[in-house]
Amino acid sequence: MQNNFLNLNELTLMLTSNCNLRCRYCYENKKDVHMSREVIKKSIDFLNRNTRYEHPVVSIFGGEPFLTPDTLKFSFDYAIKKNPNVRFKIITNGTILNRKIRFLLRKYKAFIVGFHLSMDCNQKMHDAYRVYPSGAGSWADIKRNLPFFLQLFPDLTVQARFDARKTKKSDLVKFVKELGHNRINSVSIFPIAETISSNNCSFLLSEYLNLAKWHREKDNKAMKYISQLRPIYLKSPSGGKVYPCSAGKGLLFIDSDGSIFPCIEFWIAQREKLGSIHKPNIGKIALFQRTLTFKYDDKKKYYFCAAKHKKNDGNLYTNSINRFDYPERLFLMIILAVHKEQASE
Secondary structure (H helix, E strand, C coil), rough: CCCCCCCEEEEEEEEECCCCCCCCCCCCCCCCEEECCCCHHHHHHHHHCCCCCCCCEEEEECHHHHHHCCCCCCHHHHHHHCCCEEEEEECCCCCCCHHHHHHHHHHHHHEEEEEEECCCCCHHHHHHHHHCCCCCCCCCHHHHHHHHHHHCCCCCCCEEEEECCCCCCCCCHHHHHHHHHHCCEEEEECCCCCHHCCHHHHHHHHHHHHHHHHHHHHCCCCCEEHHCCCCCCCCCCCEEEECCCCCCEEEEEEEECEEEEEEHHHHHHCCCCEECCCCEEEHHHHHHHHHHECEEEEEECCCCCHHHHCCCCCEEEEHHHHHCCHHHHHHHHHHHHHHHHHCCC
């Protein structure tokens, strides 16, 4: 193995920073920057030089990537030409489904292994937050496009958020049931961070417990997977290394201008830039990989995201809840309590 070889399994390409929505909780700056074909080619070539995986993955990200169908097509074509075993993931807000997008999704369906749709819990909540520049909601457009997406990708995942301040009793079960009625069987459902407080912690805990009880006892298969109900403890049966996330290890994130970051979270925080695709800082990437500690320690039970916190010593596990930022700390305590309750039953 060469000293400068990075065994990557996934590269995220931010094809455009532009978006047709102005979601009220969005973390992105609305700059109209599109990834050039040169950056796309160099990024995919970089992945192919630095992978031994049978099916390396190119994740298509934005902004809203369906705004740039020609760039999307070029990404598909170039990646498949260079490596016919490549696979793709797509993250979209689901509002755009024109003739070109339909054609592309049909043509490359066999290569797409993940389709992630941002669609909040119900029409009222969705249209309050996921809005167009005019302020109009986007729920109707997604509902119109959803049957086509589900026809091609029946196991697509919906990433749903909700306002913890406006959520009422039994709403989480109601939200998930409604998604299930729309033939969605995989969901990640979580509160908007700034709406979590000590005032609604007990309520959120009871809501997630109700959701877990419903999911455990339901007599149908309408909802196969709810990510917040999976175990949060990550142990390696062999005692070796575990990888709670692959940021900087197996994954890199390429911004529209070609800048390299370990993952989207580091890009949001504008930390740990690892050079550009025109001049990758291989030494810094390798150092980042070595300094982050992934080995599980029984005394340090919780996975700790290095990107979300200013204080980071390189160790990605902690046994101190206080190390997490306040909203995340509260939510973690809720989810841990849910898992503890589930384990006792």
